[in-house]
Amino acid sequence: MSIEEKQNFQTYQDSDHIEYPKSEREVSNLIKKFYKSNIPLELIGSGSKRKIGKSLQCSKTLSLSKLNGIIEYLPKELYIKVKAGTPIEEIEKELEKNNQQLAFEPIDFGYFLNGKSDYGTAAGQVACNISGSRRFKVGSVRDHVLGFRGVNGRGEIIKSGGVVVKNVTGYDLSKLVCGSYGTLIALTEVTFKVLPMPEESKTLIIHNQKIESATFFLEKSISSSNDVSGAIFFPEDSKKLGYRVNFENTFKLNDLKYQGSITAIRIEGAKNSIDQRIENLIKELKIMNLSISILQVHQSNIFWNKVKSLEFFSGSKNSIIRIVIPPSECASLIYQFSNRFKYFLDWGGALMWLEAYELSEEMFESIRRKVVKLGGYVTMIKNSDYLPYVEDVFTINRERFNISQNIKKSFDPKRILNPGKMYTGI
Numbered sequence: 001m002s003i004e005e006k007q008n009f010q011t012y013q014d015s016d017h018i019e020y021p022k023s024e025r026e027v028s029n030l031i032k033k034f035y036k037s038n039i040p041l042e043l044i045g046s047g048s049k050r051k052i053g054k055s056l057q058c059s060k061t062l063s064l065s066k067l068n069g070i071i072e073y074l075p076k077e078l079y080i081k082v083k084a085g086t087p088i089e090e091i092e093k094e095l096e097k098n099n100q101q102l103a104f105e106p107i108d109f110g111y112f113l114n115g116k117s118d119y120g121t122a123a124g125q126v127a128c129n130i131s132g133s134r135r136f137k138v139g140s141v142r143d144h145v146l147g148f149r150g151v152n153g154r155g156e157i158i159k160s161g162g163v164v165v166k167n168v169t170g171y172d173l174s175k176l177v178c179g180s181y182g183t184l185i186a187l188t189e190v191t192f193k194v195l196p197m198p199e200e201s202k203t204l205i206i207h208n209q210k211i212e213s214a215t216f217f218l219e220k221s222i223s224s225s226n227d228v229s230g231a232i233f234f235p236e237d238s239k240k241l242g243y244r245v246n247f248e249n250t251f252k253l254n255d256l257k258y259q260g261s262i263t264a265i266r267i268e269g270a271k272n273s274i275d276q277r278i279e280n281l282i283k284e285l286k287i288m289n290l291s292i293s294i295l296q297v298h299q300s301n302i303f304w305n306k307v308k309s310l311e312f313f314s315g316s317k318n319s320i321i322r323i324v325i326p327p328s329e330c331a332s333l334i335y336q337f338s339n340r341f342k343y344f345l346d347w348g349g350a351l352m353w354l355e356a357y358e359l360s361e362e363m364f365e366s367i368r369r370k371v372v373k374l375g376g377y378v379t380m381i382k383n384s385d386y387l388p389y390v391e392d393v394f395t396i397n398r399e400r401f402n403i404s405q406n407i408k409k410s411f412d413p414k415r416i417l418n419p420g421k422m423y424t425g426i
Contacts, residue, residue, distance in 0.1 A: 004162060025157075045085050046118065048109055049124050051113050053421045068086050069286070075098040080191070081191040100194045122187075126253070127181050136222060142179065145190060146192065149189035197272050200269070202267055204265045204292065211331045215345070224280075231348040234264075235344070250314075253296070286378070311343055317384055320353070321356060321381065322351070323351070341355065354367075379394050
């Protein structure tokens with residue numbers, strides 16, 4: 001059967017046993033069938049984040065990529081309702097027409113997971129709940145999901161939330177589904193809150209700082225009254241084992257006149273206030289005598305787009321680890337790493353992206369223990385050929401595991417949706 005012939009079928013199955021439903025009802029009917037037959041399913045959208053989490057051994061795959069399109073967009077009401085498989089790029093292009101945005105800054109995992117840009121789909125962003133640099137200011141993906149529709153593991157269609165932001169009694173299912181990696185429901189529709197795009201964005205760069213002073217500047221910037229929307233640190237590039245690129249090549253911009261580490265602080269908003277707030281920040285941080293640069297609008301946007309697409313790790317064949325940790329503890333953790341690790345800090349030091357050369361299972365478990373001891377958690381985002389599998393991709397304690405297990409039983413009693421994707425037994 002040709003591709004064109006396949007696409008004319010309401011639901012079709014290819015030689016790899018992938019089902020492509022084109023409506024919510026078809027998703028429901030398929031899951032009901034597999035529920036009765038006890039057949040486990042792998043849920044995917046465009047596949048942009050398929051490599052995150054444990055590899056699945058499922059005889060069937062349910063692709064939601066044909067559930068595609070914008071259902072309703074009301075700019076004045078600040079929301080957009082889309083089908084689950086709608087590409088994030090399509091959503092953002094539509095929002096740009098009205099100078100609006102998904103303020104949580106969707107991350108582009110394509111460069112280092114699949115070799116090319118790929119923001120994935122609406123449902124993929126919700127399922128993974130991984131947000132960009134604006135996280136500390138506007139919240140994560142789950143804070144921008146107003147509602148959803150989906151199909152649980154019994155094949156039942158469920159709906160949660162709406163288009164009005166208000167307080168309600170009961171549990172917020174939207175927040176529960178965000179970050180569940182497809183283990184609870186097959187999303188069919190998502191409603192996002194949208195926000196106006198800032199008029200401009202400029203970035204203050206402080207050069208050649210050690211991690212202690214850099215994290216101090218980041219923390220003080222975030223807690224200031226200058227409405228900072230991004231705060232990151234790239235350490236000075238040094239010769240390390242097994243790494244392809246350095247950050248100076250990644251961020252080769254005309255306005256970056258100095259070498260050494262980069263401490264970057266973004267300020268967005270009205271044109272007439274940005275320069276004043278940058279000036280205030282320079283005075284508050286007392287950095288007048290340090291080497292600084294100011295990225296103007298165009299270069300500032302390029303800089304943060306490179307951060308958002310994780311180009312620092314582009315082409316890497318090494319393991320990539322995501323660590324969320326109290327900002328006050330990140331320096332002490334970094335000093336425990338050897339030259340086998342390359343990293344950068346986001347969220348003012350609360351988020352660490354770590355690349356590890358020839359990472360062993362023992363090394364990974366050592367990192368996990370150290371992070372947990374410091375009050376953080378770890379996610380293995382990308383495995384390497386050197387370490388193709390780890391038992392615990394995500395960090396969870398026994399109490400939360402038991403809670404997650406009970407939630408899984410409620411949504412998916414026979415464990416047919418992405419079984420074991422996050423945790424063994426869930």
